[in-house]
Amino acid sequence: MNKALQELAEACQKDFGLENYYLKRYNIFREDNPTIDNDYLFSMEWFPKDTQEVEEDLNPPGTAVVEIELHSKKLRHFSFVQGVNLVEDQIFPQLKDGSETVIEWVEELTGLEFGRQFQLAEETDDGIHLLAAADNIPVFPVGTIDVTFNEDGLLSHFSKDGSFPGEDQIKWEPFALTSAIVDPIILDQMQLLEIPLEEQERWLAVYGTTTTFITNDQQKVIPYEKAEMRDSYSVIDKNIDWENGSVEDTFEAIDIDLSDEVSIEEALAAPPNKNNQPITSGDKEKSFQAVQSFLQQKYPDDNNKWKLHTLSRERGYIIAELRPKVQDKKVIQQKLSLFLDATTYTVLNFTDNHFILEMFSHLEEAESPNLTKDEAFEKLHNHIEVSPVYVYDPVSATYQLCGKVDCSYGVDAATGEVILLDEL
Structure with missing residues (x-):
């Protein structure tokens, strides 16, 4: 093992009371995080010393799975397989200590400050769920911390995921979005969509809002996907056609x-x-040319049918998402996802979700809407939530105050009934 990893492993064994464990396996993983340039995790699997023989690649009950940030040396994940905590001298807090003690332990472990950088989201019978925050205002993309305990009240799992901004990354300002400001924007964002009701074997036309972010200065509406991926996600919406005939x-x-x-x-x-x-x-430009050439070969009869909807980066590839140029209102649309080499822009592989559409081909078409978008908005208005949230801006590497628009309800476009979307 590399000397740096050896030192980390030895420190891990000492710091977390794993003297009666031995290091069985380890790996290094890179985590993609839009708010951090690099995040490498040193993952270790510690077996109890009295472990009997087990099948290869399996972890026996009591195995401690630990992930440490390679460069900061901070703990990211710690869990015991099947919740079996076999640490002889418990250095972790216990369930009986209460949430305040657990939160103090999280502060000491992570270097984060409760209230300033994270807040209590939920307290359950077996642990707590914490969310990243800036002075108790949520941030996006979301950062989470989870601490859970087993039936004996001993630690079984700790995890810290996502980003927790420092004070120097926050653009402090009062929340200035009022109903008079956001209502016209939300009305513009409302959509009529058709949702499949499998048990009733029909489509249902529903007016609803999409989750979006409105900047506090009212200058921009940020779609959810853009806020999540930022500069590595770009909406193209360019039609794809070609003048030449079919090619080999x-x-x-x-x-x-x-x-x-x-x-x-x-x-x-x-x-x-x-x-x-x-x-x-x-x-x-180069991705569009590659996508065009691919369609000409694999979908020669689809000239002028598709548009390049978005480009994004994932796992070292450029992902091109193609959608039909002409779309109906159904929430499930045919989609092609192409994986491109990020250097040569060669299409390497693709997926087509056409088989999913076939699963709903027998459903009865939705009733025609009897409501206008304005009428639906009036019915939904009291159910729409606009809450302050700090959204990461990759250009300035800071978090800017926005209003998050969210609504769990929709309006049946035929009957005018307000319905909870999760129950559909």
Whole structure:
């Protein structure tokens, strides 16, 4: 084992009371996080010393699975398989200690401050759920901390995921969005969608709102997907057609490697995370040409049927999402997802969700709407929530105050009934 990893493993064994355990396996993974340039995790599987022989790649009850941030050396995940905590001298808080003691332990472990950087979201019979915050205002993308205990009240799981901004990353300002400001924006965002009701074997037309963010200065509406992925996500919406006829189909799919595992050499070198790089004008042009050529080979009868909807980065690839140029109101649309080499822009593989559409082909069409969008908005108005949230801005590497628009309800476009969407 590399010396740096050896030192981390020894510190882990000492700090978490794993003297009666031995290190069985370890790996290094790269985590994609839009708010962090690099995040490498040193993952270890510690077996109890009296473990009997088990099948290869299986972890016996009581195995401690630990993930440490390679560069900051902070704990990211810690869990005992099947909740069996066999640590002899418990250094962890216990369920009986209460949530205040557990939160104090989280503060000490993470270096984060309760109230300033995270808040209590939920307290359950077996633990607590915490969320990233800036002075008790949520942030997005979401950061979470979970602490759970087993039946004996001993620690069984700790995890910290996502980002927790520092004070220097927050653009402090009073929340200025009022109903008079946001109502016209929300009305513009409302959509008429058709949802499948499988038990009733029909489609239901529903007016509803999509989750979006409105900047506090009222200058911009940020779609949920854009806020989640930011510069590595770009909406293109460009129609794809070609003048030439069909061409020879020479496309051969190549297996896609979606593994996060990396070598110790790469992790220690910490190269810039390519998945966080913006989609440039050159990326757009070359990706479009590659997508066009692919369609001409694999879907020669679909000239002028598709549009390049978005480009994004994932696991080192550029992902091109294609949607039909002409779409109906159904929430499930045919979609092609193409995996492109991020350097050569060659299409390596693709997926087509057409088989999902076939599952709903027998459903009866939705009734025609009897309500206008304005009438539906009036019925939904009291159910629409606009709450302050700090959203990460990759350009300035800060969090800007926005209003998050959310609504759990929709309006039946035929009857005018207000319905809870989760119950459909």
